[in-house]
Amino acid sequence: MIGMRNNHGDTETRTCARFTAQLGVLILFFVMGCGSRATPGEQSLIDQGEALHRSLGPAVVDDARLKGYLQQMSTRMLAAARDVVREKFGGKDESEWKYSREIQFHVARSTVANAISTGGHHVYVLLPALQRCANEDELAAAFAHAYSHTLLRHIEHNVPVEGADAPAADIALRFVEHRFTAKQEQEADDLAFRIHARAGWVPVAFANMLEHMEAERGRVAAIQSNLERLPPAAQEWSRPPIADVKRFEGHKLQAAMVAVQKRVPQTVELILLAFPNCFTAGDLPQQRDAQRELATPVSTDTPNTFEKGQRR
Numbered sequence: 001m002i003g004m005r006n007n008h009g010d011t012e013t014r015t016c017a018r019f020t021a022q023l024g025v026l027i028l029f030f031v032m033g034c035g036s037r038a039t040p041g042e043q044s045l046i047d048q049g050e051a052l053h054r055s056l057g058p059a060v061v062d063d064a065r066l067k068g069y070l071q072q073m074s075t076r077m078l079a080a081a082r083d084v085v086r087e088k089f090g091g092k093d094e095s096e097w098k099y100s101r102e103i104q105f106h107v108a109r110s111t112v113a114n115a116i117s118t119g120g121h122h123v124y125v126l127l128p129a130l131q132r133c134a135n136e137d138e139l140a141a142a143f144a145h146a147y148s149h150t151l152l153r154h155i156e157h158n159v160p161v162e163g164a165d166a167p168a169a170d171i172a173l174r175f176v177e178h179r180f181t182a183k184q185e186q187e188a189d190d191l192a193f194r195i196h197a198r199a200g201w202v203p204v205a206f207a208n209m210l211e212h213m214e215a216e217r218g219r220v221a222a223i224q225s226n227l228e229r230l231p232p233a234a235q236e237w238s239r240p241p242i243a244d245v246k247r248f249e250g251h252k253l254q255a256a257m258v259a260v261q262k263r264v265p266q267t268v269e270l271i272l273l274a275f276p277n278c279f280t281a282g283d284l285p286q287q288r289d290a291q292r293e294l295a296t297p298v299s300t301d302t303p304n305t306f307e308k309g310q311r312r
Contacts, residue, residue, distance in 0.1 A: 038097050041156055042119075046097075047164040048171060049120025055168035059268050061107040061127070063258045066251055070105040072242045073140060074123075077147065078103055080199035084191070085151060097121075098151060105143050109259040110272045112284055113213050115146035118171075119155030123147045126272065127259055129279075132212040136241040136248050137196075137205030142213070144192035144199075144206075145278065152191060154184045169294045172271045176291050179276040188278075189219060193226050200239025203227055213279035270294055 038046055053060075082099040102121045113129035123146045125139065133139040149155055158178045162171045180188070189210075197203040207223040243251060273290035277283050283291070 038095060041161075042095060042097075044161045044163070045119035045156055046121060048161055048166070049118040049122055051164040051166075052118055052168050052171050053120075053122045056108060056124075056268060056272065058262060059109045059264045059272055060124075061109065061255045061258050062262075063254055066107065066255055066258075069243060069251055070107070073136070073143065074103055074105045075101070076239075076242070077140065077144060077195060077199050081147070081151060081195045084194045084198050088191070088194070103147070107255050108272060109262065109264055110269065112273060112277065112287060113279065114272075114275060114277050115142045115279070116272075116275050117146040117149045117155065118175075119150055119159070123150070124272075127255060129213060130252060130255060133209060133252075134212070135205065135245055136243050137201040138209040138212065139248075140199065140201045141192065141196050141206040141209040144196045145188050148188040148192040148195065149180065149184070149278075152184070152187055154180055154188065158184075168271050169267065169274075172274045173291070173294055175275055180278065185278060186219065186222065189223060190226065193223055197230060197234055198237055200237050201241070202238075203230060203234065210279065215279045216281045 078099045104122055106122060106124045107130050108124045108126055110126040110128065112126060113132055114126045115129060116124040116126070123143055125142050125146070129142055130139060133142065155175075158180065159174050160178065162174055189206075193203070193206050196206050204227060207220050207227070210220045210223060241248070270290045270293055273287050274294050275287075277287060
């Protein structure tokens with residue numbers, strides 16, 4: 001009987017210990033979840049961004065090796081971003097979701113060199129921009145610039161939320177109508193440069209990236225000026241790239257091969273084209289054409305052959 005009571009007591013002890021451990025995990029999960037919870041405004045952007053990403057899906061380069069590579073890049077960048085933002089703005093950023101594994105980097109098929117952030121979990125570098133990058137350091141700079149618009153809340157401040165059920169074309173047009181200002185682009189460059197350097201990529205590659213994307217000379221000069229003001233500790237931040245030049249060229253080639261094999265609906269191509277160019281001083285002609293086409297409603301009325309001028 002004594003043995004039976006001891007066994008029963010041991011069983012109760014083990015059960016209690018397991019329950020306590022499970023409760024501790026749940027409490028930790030809850031606390032972490034609360035710390036990363038988005039504000040209502042951020043959540044609206046996140047939901048809208050998820051809906052837009054589903055619409056853009058056919059244009060996203062879906063290659064397992066490339067996705068794994070971009071995940072490694074984003075993990076490295078997000079860790080540096082958390083440190084830089086805390087130093088720059090002081091204290092802890094309550095929006096911890098911006099540094100979580102939910103943030104995803106993508107390469108998407110298009111005909112223009114551009115980088116896009118929709119304010120939520122997804123950041124895109126369009127295929128021609130990838131092809132212009134000479135190495136990983138330059139690609140990281142392009143992603144860092146787009147990602148920094150999310151960190152700086154530029155999209156939340158500029159762009160009215162259409163909603164997750166809004167047509168993707170309408171969402172894209174809001175980005176056109178409420179585009180980033182020259183000051184915001186400069187702010188994104190400055191923050192992105194600090195994140196890029198802290199993450200260990202070669203700082204001068206940021207200026208090289210802007211040159212390859214045909215950015216204004218003033219933006220390139222501003223980054224070159226930032227190079228001269230890097231602290232001595234920057235020498236200790238340096239890390240080798242995830243992919244050396246040979247592997248990087250392999251990723252570029254694979255991305256191009258996968259992209260041409262996918263059929264992308266014309267509407268999706270127009271949406272990606274329509275997003276304002278974050279590198280050049282103004283949008284390219286094909287971008288303006290796409291913006292006009294998205295903004296022009298499709299009419300089923302019988303054309304009036306006697307009407308002059310463009311129909312609206």
